[in-house]
Amino acid sequence: METYWRKCGSCKKDINFNQIYQTCSVCKGKFAFCSVDCWDEHVPIMNHQSAWAEENRAPSKTLSPADQPQPVRRIVNSPSASSSKSSPMDTEILIVASKLKQYVKDKHDLSTSANVMDALSREVRRITDRAAEKAMAEGRKTLMDRDF
Numbered sequence: 524m525e526t527y528w529r530k531c532g533s534c535k536k537d538i539n540f541n542q543i544y545q546t547c548s549v550c551k552g553k554f555a556f557c558s559v560d561c562w563d564e565h566v567p568i569m570n571h572q573s574a575w576a577e578e579n580r581a582p583s584k585t586l587s588p589a590d591q592p593q594p595v596r597r598i599v600n601s602p603s604a605s606s607s608k609s610s611p612m613d614t615e616i617l618i619v620a621s622k623l624k625q626y627v628k629d630k631h632d633l634s635t636s637a638n639v640m641d642a643l644s645r646e647v648r649r650i651t652d653r654a655a656e657k658a659m660a661e662g663r664k665t666l667m668d669r670d671f
C-alpha cells in the first residue's frame with residue numbers, strides 16, 4: 524500500500540495524503556509540487572510565459588472520494604495578484620550601496636558597478652513579495668523572518 528499520495532514534480536519528494544500541495548495553472552493536474560519553490564523550478568523548464576501556482580490539498584487517505592473536502596484553490600504566486608498594488612518603492616534602490624560595495628571589496632576584492640544596486644533591489648522585492656504572500660496566506664499581518 525502506498526504511503527504517499529503523489530511525488531513532487533520537481534524534487535520528487537513524497538506529497539502525503541491530506542498535505543497542501545501546489546499545481547501549475549498551465550500544467551493543471553499533470554504535476555503536483557510540494558512547494559511554490561518546486562513549482563517555480565519547473566516554470567523555466569516548461570517554458571511557461573505566464574503561470575501561477577495554485578494551492579490544493581491532497582485527498583485524505585481515510586475518506587471515500589465522495590467525502591473528500593473541496594480543494595482549496597488559492598492563487599499563491601500570480602503575477603497579476605502581486606502587481607495589483609504599486610509602491611513608489613517599486614523602482615527605488617533598497618540596498619545600502621556603500622555597505623554592499625565594502626562587502627564585495629573585502630570579501631572578493633571586486634568593485635561593484637552601480638547597476639548592481641538595481642538588480643539587487645529587484646531581487647529583494649521579488650523575494651519579499653513572495654514572503655509577503657506566504658505571510659498573507661497564513662492570515663498574518665506581519666512579515667516574519669521565517670517567511671523567507
Ligand SMILES: [Zn+2]
Pocket residue numbers: 531532533534535536556557558561
Ligand atoms: Zn518539491
Ligand SMILES: [Zn+2]
Pocket residue numbers: 547548549550551565566569571574
Ligand atoms: Zn507548468
